[in-house]
Amino acid sequence: MFITLMRRHTKGILVKVLVGLIAVVFVFWGVYAIREKPGSKIAYVNGDLITGLEYDAKYREILDALQKQYKEYWNDSLIKAFQIKQRALNSLIEKRLISQESNRIGLGVTDDEVANAIFTYPAFQVNGKFDERRYRTLLNYNRMEPADFESSIKLELLGKKIQNFIKCFFPTTDMEIMNYYSYQKEKVNIGFVSFNPRDFKGKTEVKQDEKEAYFKAHKEKYRIPEKIKIAYLVLDPSDFLDKVSITEKEISDYYELNQERFKNPKKIKARHILLKVSPDASESENKETKERALSLLKRLKNGEDFAALAKKYSQGPTASRGGDLGYFTRGKMVKPFEKLAFSLKKGEIGGPVKTRFGWHIIRVDDIKEATVKTFSEVRNQIVTIIKNDISKEMAHERALTLMDQMPYDIDLATYAAQHGLTAKETDYFPKKGAIPGLGGDERLIKSIFSLKKGETSEIIEHKGKFYIIQVVDTKSSHIPKISEVSDQLDKDFINHLSLIAAKREAEGYLEKLKGGADWSELAKIKGLETDETGFFTRGDNIPKIGYSSLLSEVSFALSSQNRYPDEVFVVNNKVYIIRWLAREELNQESFDKEKDSFKQMYLLMKDRRIFNAWIQSIKEKAEIKIVTPIE
Structure with a gap:
């Protein structure tokens, strides 16, 4: 693919920046330098043609992304499993519809807007100004014509305009944000009694x-899933280790060329005093804490003992040790703390510095500069690395040779035996679960299940070994005969009858409560224990009961005027009757602090929902004619 090739051959940092920026445009619009090929027609969208070259470019873009995701587990049978052809066509159809609708409502992008977007592109700037020479040089380096790049910019700007236009018709009010916040944050507490079906068996x-x-009525519950049986040949690099020989020069050369790998990074030993302050603390609280830190810093500068002050004033977990953090390398501490600590000299005190934990004062007690391990220290490690690398190459080369020479329709076990190898064979296994002998890697399972009976995979690297896999047999999903599941059916049916009896008893109990019976007294008469969940939100598992979206929603619909629902609930094979107890009032101060973040979440969700609904609406009204079937 074009983007892939650019990345592979990119060297200059400016070109890398351009690649990233252009990639953003391509990901959204799938725009490539398209030259229409006469007679290559895929579809018409309200009379506008989608060409074969456009389709091919979008198809390759999606394919490339999936291949990068699946890496060594990829095989071409996954093309159908992921419906790549249909996804590519749908993407192009939607792009056409957006462009057409923009024209219909009078939205457009002027040449000046395109020019301004290009003039302000960071990759084309020199000393803060657009440089045409750089613009043309970078496009030429990436084999792009200015017209193609400018067209992609125009489409990107048009997409932003249409989304902003649609948003204008759906303004977001503070009440919407408050309602969204309430929906996510409000809590209720409910009482409950439970009926266990076991008591009715x-x-x-x-x-x-x-x-x-x-x-x-429940036959789908007993459906036997699709199962396959595979044979596989494994090429294990460890089997080639005894064939590897390396020279002393290769070992020493590796050491010289890979010294970064054998570095002991710089370490410092430090102490700190932490004065905690919440990330959402008020400005006055933050200022007061910083002033206390500055006061301590002054005392330290005047010669007071750091460890003693840390024990007395630090609010961190190391206070009892005089603030001693021991030795640490870069990457172990939060960034602001690390930046200051590694800038100090031995014995120097610095700060205060602010992190998400609060204000810190730091003293560096010792510094161990970065060193490179000696050759003698790492020689054995290098030998192991080189041998493992070579044995892996040998195993892969052997696998490639076997694949190249393998007849198309031969049985893998037979072929393996012809080459002095043994293919292993699994029992039948379903898609959900582990592959016998190979584990439960989701990508590997999906890759194998995309193969048909008799088909052989490409070479698959899995957990450091190379595999050639063939589907020996398949069993389609089916409903078994009742006699085949009689034992399980007997258990399930008895449980079903017990559950019905428990529900019937619970429904009678609920009827009495709604008729005015006292909650506690009725439980005492029936020998049941009442309990309560404690406060929970809509997104929580219901404490002491478990997850039930229905029970949760009903709980939030109840109130002090309507404490009981109209139904009983089955959760985790128990029957529950609930009673509303209380609602926790929302905290206005908390809302004010979290309002901006919740607003952003709500706007993203709302904009996506509105835009998707709009796309679907115009798609349903469009005249779409497929000229060349893609399957």
Whole structure:
């Protein structure tokens, strides 16, 4: 792909910047330097043609992204599994519709707007000004014509305009933000009693015709999933280790060329005094804490003992040790702390510096500069590295040779035996779960299940080994005969009858409560224990009960005037009756602090929902004619 090639051959930092910027445009619009090929027609969208070259470019873009994601687990059978052809066409259709609708409502992008966008592109700037020579040089380096790049910029600007235009019709009010915040944050507390179906087992008669009717109604529960059996040949690099020989020169050369790998990084030993302050503390609270830190710093500069002051005033976990943090390298501490600590000399005190934890004063007690381990220290390590690398190359080369020479329709086990190897064979296994002998890697499972019976995979690298995999047999998903699942069916049907009995009892109990019976007294009469969940939000698992979206929503619909719902709830095979107890009032101060972040979340969600609905609406009204079927 064009972008891939650019990245592969990019050297200059400015070119890298341009590649990144252009990639953003391509990801959204799928724009490539397209030259229409006569007779290459894929579809018409309200009379506008989608060419074969456009389709091919978008197809390659999606394919390339998936191949990068799946890496060594990729095989071409996944093209169908991911519906890449349809996704590419849908993307182009939507792009056409956006462009057409923009023209219809009078939205456009002027040449001046395109020029301004290009003039302000950071990659084309020299000393803060647009440089035409750099512009043309970078486009030429990336084999792009100015007209193609300018067209992509125009489409990007048009996309932003249409989204902003649609948003104008759906202004967001403070009340919407408050409602969204309330929906996410409000809490209720409910009381409950539960009925366990186990207490009702054996109290109902099991009838054969009812059991058969139950099986018929729930047959999908007993569906046997699709299963496959595979044979696989594994090329393990460790089997090639005894064939690897290396010279002393190769070992020493590796050491000289890879000294960064054997560095002991710079370490410092430091102490600190932490005065905690919350990240959302008020300005006055933050200022007061900083002033206390400055006061301590002054005392330290006047010669007071750092460890003693740390023990007395520090609010961090190292206070009891006089603030001693021990030795640490870069990357171990939060950035502001690290930046100051590594800038200090031995014995120097610095600060105060602010982090998310509060204000810190730091003293560096010792510094160990970066060093490179000696050759003798790492020689054995280098030998292992080189041998592993070479043995891996040998295993991969062997796998490639086997694949190249393998007849198209040969049985893998037979082929392996012809080459003095043994192919392993699994039992049948479903898509959900682990592959016998290979584990449960999701990408590997999806890759294997995309193969048909008799098909052989490409070479797959998995956990450091190379595999050639062939699907030996498949079993389609099917509903078993009732006799095949009789034992499980008997258990399930008895549980079903017990649950029905428990629900019936609970419904009668709820009816009495709604008729005016006292919550505590009725429980005492029936020998049941009442309990309460404690406060929870809509997104929480309901404490002491478990997850149930229905029970949660009903709980939030109840109130002091309407404490009981109209139904009982089955959660985790128990039947629950709930009673509203209390609602926790929202904290206005908390809302004011979190309002901006919640507003951003809400706007993103709302804009996406509105734009998707708009796209779907115009798509349903459009005249779309497929000229060349893509399947």
